[in-house]
Amino acid sequence: MTDMQKEFKIEREDAAQLFRDIADALEEDDQLNMEFGDNKLIQPLNGEVPLRIYQDENGTEIGFKL
Numbered sequence: 001m002t003d004m005q006k007e008f009k010i011e012r013e014d015a016a017q018l019f020r021d022i023a024d025a026l027e028e029d030d031q032l033n034m035e036f037g038d039n040k041l042i043q044p045l046n047g048e049v050p051l052r053i054y055q056d057e058n059g060t061e062i063g064f065k066l
Helices: 012-028
Strands: 031-036 039-044 051-056 059-064
Touching (some): 012 031
Antiparallel strands (some): 051 059
16 A cells, blocks of 8 residues: 555535545445545545544644544
8 A cells, every 4th residue: 555645725615525425435335435636545444433633723633544
């Protein structure tokens, strides 16, 4: 597996659609398939989803592992 670390700034509507796509994959599929321009992400899905919430004076960051 190739390491990837990217950061994107997207519009709220695009973020909402991204979260819907992730939720659909978690509920219905065995893997998540996504494209970000020239980058493709294929991630097998399993049972648990670790969730991380970080908050400081700059805001709140929510992350999870698939």
